[in-house]
Amino acid sequence: MSDNKVGTYKFVAEPFHVDFTGKLTMGVLGNHLLNCAGFHAADRGFGIAELNENHYTWVLSRLAIELEDMPRQYEVFNIQTWVENVYRLFTDRNFAILNKEGKYIGYARSVWAMISMETRKPADLLTLHGGSITDYICDKECPIEKPGRIKVTQQTPVAEYLTKYSDIDINGHVNSIKYIEHILDLFPIETFKEKSLKRFEMAYVAESYYGDTLSFYLEEKAENEYDIEVKKNNQEVVVRSKVIFK
Amino acid sequence: MSDNKVGTYKFVAEPFHVDFTGKLTMGVLGNHLLNCAGFHAADRGFGIAELNENHYTWVLSRLAIELEDMPRQYEVFNIQTWVENVYRLFTDRNFAILNKEGKYIGYARSVWAMISMETRKPADLLTLHGGSITDYICDKECPIEKPGRIKVTQQTPVAEYLTKYSDIDINGHVNSIKYIEHILDLFPIETFKEKSLKRFEMAYVAESYYGDTLSFYLEEKAENEYDIEVKKNNQEVVVRSKVIFK
Numbered sequence: 001m002s003d004n005k006v007g008t009y010k011f012v013a014e015p016f017h018v019d020f021t022g023k024l025t026m027g028v029l030g031n032h033l034l035n036c037a038g039f040h041a042a043d044r045g046f047g048i049a050e051l052n053e054n055h056y057t058w059v060l061s062r063l064a065i066e067l068e069d070m071p072r073q074y075e076v077f078n079i080q081t082w083v084e085n086v087y088r089l090f091t092d093r094n095f096a097i098l099n100k101e102g103k104y105i106g107y108a109r110s111v112w113a114m115i116s117m118e119t120r121k122p123a124d125l126l127t128l129h130g131g132s133i134t135d136y137i138c139d140k141e142c143p144i145e146k147p148g149r150i151k152v153t154q155q156t157p158v159a160e161y162l163t164k165y166s167d168i169d170i171n172g173h174v175n176s177i178k179y180i181e182h183i184l185d186l187f188p189i190e191t192f193k194e195k196s197l198k199r200f201e202m203a204y205v206a207e208s209y210y211g212d213t214l215s216f217y218l219e220e221k222a223e224n225e226y227d228i229e230v231k232k233n234n235q236e237v238v239v240r241s242k243v244i245f246k
Numbered sequence: 247m248s249d250n251k252v253g254t255y256k257f258v259a260e261p262f263h264v265d266f267t268g269k270l271t272m273g274v275l276g277n278h279l280l281n282c283a284g285f286h287a288a289d290r291g292f293g294i295a296e297l298n299e300n301h302y303t304w305v306l307s308r309l310a311i312e313l314e315d316m317p318r319q320y321e322v323f324n325i326q327t328w329v330e331n332v333y334r335l336f337t338d339r340n341f342a343i344l345n346k347e348g349k350y351i352g353y354a355r356s357v358w359a360m361i362s363m364e365t366r367k368p369a370d371l372l373t374l375h376g377g378s379i380t381d382y383i384c385d386k387e388c389p390i391e392k393p394g395r396i397k398v399t400q401q402t403p404v405a406e407y408l409t410k411y412s413d414i415d416i417n418g419h420v421n422s423i424k425y426i427e428h429i430l431d432l433f434p435i436e437t438f439k440e441k442s443l444k445r446f447e448m449a450y451v452a453e454s455y456y457g458d459t460l461s462f463y464l465e466e467k468a469e470n471e472y473d474i475e476v477k478k479n480n481q482e483v484v485v486r487s488k489v490i491f492k
Binding site: 211 | 268414427456457
């Protein structure tokens with residue numbers, strides 16, 4: 001039973017998935033994490049396909065990734081994922097990233113809600129399949145901090161971006177991974193030459209759509225630590241992010 | 247021997263790799279094709295890693311993809327690849343895309359050169375490993391036209407784009423797949439609602455780098471047929487592309 005709680009998935013860092021330093025990009029790693037969440041849930045009977053049949057779906061609320069290293073081009077690496085907690089309206093899912101030698105090089109935490117596709121309202125996770133999701137709760141260690149508070153008071157955007165065809169997913173929303181790319185693109189390439197990403201956080205607050213103009217507000221909170229807020233059409237906050245370099 | 251000439255690789259259309267219609271994006275398909283080329287070459291002793299040891303590398307010159315359909319979200323599909331011709335300075339590599347039922351839904355053609363990483367000059371493919379690459383030449387059918395002539399006389403760009411961190415690959419160049427995304431982003435989303443991509447061609451002419459401004463010149467050549475030229479810093483042509491919808 002314990003073995004069945006942690007899912008392990010193998011990947012290779014593909015050539016077009018690494019950045020100019022030869023390391024896997026944060027966007028691609030985020031994509032892999034979300035795919036692993038999907039595989040793990042589907043294999044245990046609470047995946048998107050099963051939920052959709054009952055007009056429910058998973059919605060990602062928070063993601064925090066902390067890394068000592070990143071896989072290099074062509075490197076084989078593994079991602080583990082497991083459920084840490086299940087509450088009525090949220091579940092905490094954690095991840096570990098292991099390099100080719102099997103050494104832990106990073107961890108991630110995510111928070112998900114289940115919503116009704118008809119009303120968009122949150123659903124009760126503890127009644128899903130009679131609460132059987134709680135059978136998978138696992139106390140495996142995840143030695144990184146939980147997603148924290150991100151606060152931006154800056155009123156002048158550092159960049160604006162008009163969303164395009166390639167940003168939009170099957171639900172008609174700007175996809176969760178594209179936000180990661182657009183946020184990292186706020187930094188000059190020199191930053192990635194001199195430093196590496198230590199921690200990256202996303203808070204998904206609202207959806208944006210094709211043709212929305214995204215404005216990016218950036219604030220340096222401490223040395224190497226930046227909070228970013230993204231608004232659509234100069235109004236509603238869409239996502240917030242924290243980027244810590246080392 | 248015949249079996250060994252064609253490589254077959256299995257994929258799944260991941261959620262963040264499909265567009266708003268639920269079909270695999272052209273950029274992701276292009277990425278998979280180039281990965282298959284890499285796997286196929288590496289398995290036969292003329293992959294990037296082996297070439298790099300001798301200070302040579304593969305350079306993609308042309309890519310043409312023609313499709314009747316695209317894999318849908320979560321669909322398992324296969325890509326086949328083989329070498330059609332080897333000339334002194336170029337080799338033609340073809341691809342077939344098979345849907346989950348094993349039906350051919352598309353084909354692709356690509357043209358590659360091998361260059362010296364020191365002089366950037368083309369190398370002689372017929373002397374590579376004593377010409378053994380020719381052992382893999384295969385006459386499997388590829389019933390789509392070869393990459394054709396792309397000509398744009400339009401002098402006013404329809405869009406400009408300043409290249410960013412996420413565009414740059416391990417060689418310090420804007421990556422081949424990002425051009426595909428930027429070119430398709432020239433079209434309004436309505437085009438992809440009403441039509442689907444029938445044929446997509448890329449001609450890689452020169453490299454662009456971080457901080458270059460790309461200008462996109464677009465010309466309608468016939469109904470549903472567009473030629474695009476991308477210049478860097480308003481001067482040199484970087485890539486040309488043809489997009490045909492149906």
